Amino acid sequence: MFDKKITLFHQHAETKEQALEMLANRFIAAGVVKDTYLEGILKRESVFPTGLFTDTYGVAIPHADSDYVYENQLGVMTLDEPVDFNYMGNAGEIVPVRIIIMMAVQGHDQVDMLMKLMSIFAEPEVLQEIIDCNDYETFAEIAKRIGL
Numbered sequence: 001m002f003d004k005k006i007t008l009f010h011q012h013a014e015t016k017e018q019a020l021e022m023l024a025n026r027f028i029a030a031g032v033v034k035d036t037y038l039e040g041i042l043k044r045e046s047v048f049p050t051g052l053f054t055d056t057y058g059v060a061i062p063h064a065d066s067d068y069v070y071e072n073q074l075g076v077m078t079l080d081e082p083v084d085f086n087y088m089g090n091a092g093e094i095v096p097v098r099i100i101i102m103m104a105v106q107g108h109d110q111v112d113m114l115m116k117l118m119s120i121f122a123e124p125e126v127l128q129e130i131i132d133c134n135d136y137e138t139f140a141e142i143a144k145r146i147g148l
Helices: 016-030 037-047 109-121 124-132 136-146
Strands: 007-011 058-060 073-087 090-104
Touching: 007 016, 007 136, 016 037, 016 073, 016 090, 058 073, 073 124, 090 109, 090 124, 109 124, 124 136
Parallel strands: 007 073, 058 090
Antiparallel strands: 073 090
């Protein structure tokens, strides 16, 4: 799911919209999503927020409807300073997010991937390894080990 090597480590963004744009632009450049993918992400995020609290770092799993997706792909971004996302369970609550895993996934694969990611987010040591990543090769080793 990381075939296109869409990874951005130790980034800086002022807002979630800026972070989402940076990551979505990589998906668009890789040709795995439609040019309107960012619009789809922002639209869905406004209705169904994706911020999640964990024991260590806030995470977000933004995704658009599968109509925007040509090819299944995941992308990861880590932030040196958190940006605010709305909480998945209560849009009025803010989650300071440092790890974003963006999904471009079609059909039922989306639900399966969300479940897999939720189980990974319950592992503080894995989240720390992702935060500490500096390059794709190290991240690829982690992803392979945890079954992504």
